[in-house]
Amino acid sequence: MTRATEAFTTLAIAVTVYIVLFLGLLPLPDVIQNKIVPVFPWWALVSFGSYSLGNLGWHIMTFSDCPEAYAELMTEIQAAKADLQSKGVSL
Incomplete structure (x- = not known):
């Protein structure tokens, strides 16, 4: 399995789980369903951005x-x- 296929498979699973949670198909306590699940994509995006900036x-x-x-x-700078x-x- 290539790295891209692995990444897309993981992304598809994560999106499917999020949709199931967002639509309430899996019963969760009201606090989690109404307060945490709707903002989870933003939390994931901010976490990924923080990780990327820290890693960079x-x-x-x-270096x-x-x-x-x-x-x-x-060597490349001298050649340029x-x-x-x-x-x-x-x-």
């Missing part, structure tokens, strides 16, 4: 711990500078 920040902060990636990036200078752009 952590990898930016620890210097990857010497191979640093060397590759510096040389290409721009050959086209007459002053840097």
Whole structure:
């Protein structure tokens, strides 16, 4: 199973469970049904955004711990500078 298929399968299961809960097909206490279930997609979106920003920040902060990636990036920057200078752009 590819990673995309796995992600779409997980998403489909989550959406199905949410629809079942939202429509009240599975009996839940009134507090959960009326207060938590309607805002769950927003909570999931905010949680995913927080995780993504935290993960991105952590990898930016620890970028210097990857010497191979640093060397590759510096090589690409030098190649881009040389290409721009050959086209007459002053840097």
